[in-house]
Amino acid sequence: MTKHHPSNDFLMEHAAGSLPVAQAACVSAHLSYCERCRRTDGQLQTVGGAMLERLDPVSVSESLLDTVLARLEDPAPLAYAGQTEVSALPGLLQRLTNKDFSQLVWKRVTRALSISYLSTGDTSHEFALLRIAAGGRIPEHTHGGNEMTLVLEGGFSDGRDSYHPGDFIYRSSEDTHAPVALDGEDCICLTVLDAPLKFTGWQHRWLNPFLKLRAS
Template identity: 60%
Template sequence: MGHENRVVDKTMAKHHPELELLTEHAAGSLSLAQAACISAHLNYCDCCSRTVARLQTIGAAMFESLDPEPVGDALLDRVLARLDEEAPLCYQPAKRKGQDATPALLSRLMAGDFSDLVWKKVTDALRITPIRTGDPQFEFSLLHIKAGGEIPHHDHRGSEMTLVLQGGFSDDQGSYHPGDFIYRSASDVHAPRAFANEDCLCLAVIDAPLRFTGWKYRWMNPFLRLQAG
C-alpha cells in the first residue's frame, strides 16, 4: 500500500454525523480522537462543513454576549505545562501548495500513504494499526479489510465512529463509500464486508474493545484491549 495522490470529492459522502455530534464538534467538546474523525469527514463533505461553520458563528456570537469570567493562575499553569508535550497526529513532510488545514497525518492517510505503519493481524480479513492521538479515552485506529473480506459479527461494548477512506464496505444497514461517516452504539451488532473489487481502509474511533458475538471468534474477546492514548 504505497502513496497515491487522490483528489477529494467533497460531494461524495452519503452518510454523515448527526447534528448533535456536529454541534459538539463545533463547540470543541468532543474528545480529540472523535474530533479528528469528524474533521476528516468534513474534508469529504461540504454540507457538514457549512453546518459546522454556521454553528461556530452562532457559538461565537453567544460567547461574546456572556459576561467575562476571571481566569485563575492554576489554569494558566496547566496550559503552560502542556506546551512541551509532543503534538498528537504529527507528521513532518513539507506542506504542499494548496494543502488544506487537515491535520497532517490525516491528510497523509486520506492520500493513501500507509508506508510506515505497523499492522497487526486480527483475523484473516482484518488488520489494524492504532495511531497515537494523545486521547486517553478513545482508541484511534486505521482498519484494513481485504477485498471481499468480512469482519465477523461483533459489537463494541461502547461507541464506534467509522470513516471510510478507500474502497468501501456494506453491512445489514447499508453500503458505505469514501467519505461516509458511520456511528454505532454499544447495542449495534454488525458484520462489515469489504466490496469485492477493492481493499477497504477506514478510520475507527472506539471507547471500548470490540466484542465478537459469534461462537467461532468469542475466544478472542478476553485478549482484545483498548489501545487509547
C-alpha cells in the same frame, strides 16, 4: 458524494471544541470530504461566537439554533475553490500516517482484518485504521461502547447500506454488525472506539480477551 454524516449533536460539539480529541479528529476528517458538514460547522461556529458575545446580558433567542439547522437544506453556496469531493487523505491523517498506509505497523486479527493503532494523545479512545481485504468480512461483533467509523478507501456494506470514502458511521453498544468489504479493493477505515469490540460468533469469541482498548 458522501451519504452518511455525523449527527447535528456531534457537529455542534465539534464546533464548540468539546469533543474528545480522537472523536474530534474523526469528525474533522469527515469535514474534509463533506462540503455540507463543513458549511454546518462554519455556521455553528458563527452561532457559538455570537452566543458568547451576547452571553451577558442579552441571551440569544432560542430559535436561533433552529433557524440555523433549518437552513442546512438550503442550496450550497459556490463550491470551495480547489476542493474536490473525496480527494486525498485528510491532512490530519496524512500527518498521523506519514501518507503511507503500507509503512504502518499492521496487526492481523483475522484473515480478512488487520488493525493499525495510531496515537492521538486521547487516552480514553482508541484511534485505529482497519484494513478489510476486498470482499472480506469483519466477524460479527458488538461494542462495549461506541464506535465512530470513517471510510477512507474502498467501501463496505453492513446489510443496511453501503459506505464509501468520506462516509461517517456511528454505532452504539446496542448494535451488532458484520461489515463486509466491497469487492475489488481493500477497504481502509478509521475507527474511534471508547471500549473494545466484542466478537459474538463462536469462531471468534476466543479473541475477545485479547481485544483491549489501545488508547494513547
